[in-house]
């Protein structure tokens with residue numbers, strides 16, 4: 424197996440099973456050398472906790488990336504998640520341009536919104552900057568809310584296939600290359616993922632266990648990036664990530680004290696098996 428080097432840029436939420444505390448173990452389990460650039464350090468994530476601390480690391484980024492450039496460090500993939508500020512998005516664009524190894528795949532999870540709303544830390548200026556990053560990436564993994572913010576299309580809780588097609592077309596018209604649209608369900612007990620690129624559009628439908636588990640977007644994107652870098656095509660990577668995420672939710676759903684994230688760690692052996700490792 425080829426040993427790939429991936430850089431992931433997202434926050435450290437010290438408690439809460441999301442962003443880097445999820446991405447690092449999942450990408451490592453997939454067998455990749457996983458390099459991190461923390462965008463911010465928070466005591467907890469921002470979805471459901473109040474009074475969290477937030478240390479913005481924006482000002483540290485230029486020196487870190489300058490050092491990497493000086494050392495000649497390049498990455499086979501760069502995968503971004505929750506970013507701490509609008510300025511950071513510009514820095515990530517610079518990383519895409521200057522820290523990519525030959526054939527580098529850029530993956531952007533525009534982690535900024537869910538359930539029709541932006542996360543508390545973000546505003547329209549952040550959305551505008553995120554558009555330019557997302558539309559320059561090889562692959563984006565928005566949920567429906569994020570796709571709406573990226574396109575200006577109105578968010579709908581109830582929708583049909585025509586609406587989803589319209590969202591994907593609008594993303595592609597704006598410049599998106601491969602779109603992996605998550606959380607798309609047409610019935611009450613199913614959800615799924617739509618994968619669309621220049622070759623066509625495919626839908627993977629799966630069980631919906633409960634509504635709105637925190638951190639599952641990060642589990643999904645990390646598992647997707649891990650599978651893709653392992654050599655699976657986009658659709659198969661989307662399927663592996665979905666099957667793993669569903670198993671993580673199933674492993675958590677009976678425990679009401681564990682509302683803030685999913686117990687993804689005990690299910691890593693399944694992910695490794697799905698990857699055929």
Ligand code: PXL
Nearest residue numbers: 441442468469470505638641
């Ligand atoms: O899971 C996305 C995420 C990542 N990081 C932080 C968050 C959230 C979602 O709310 O608050 C800090």
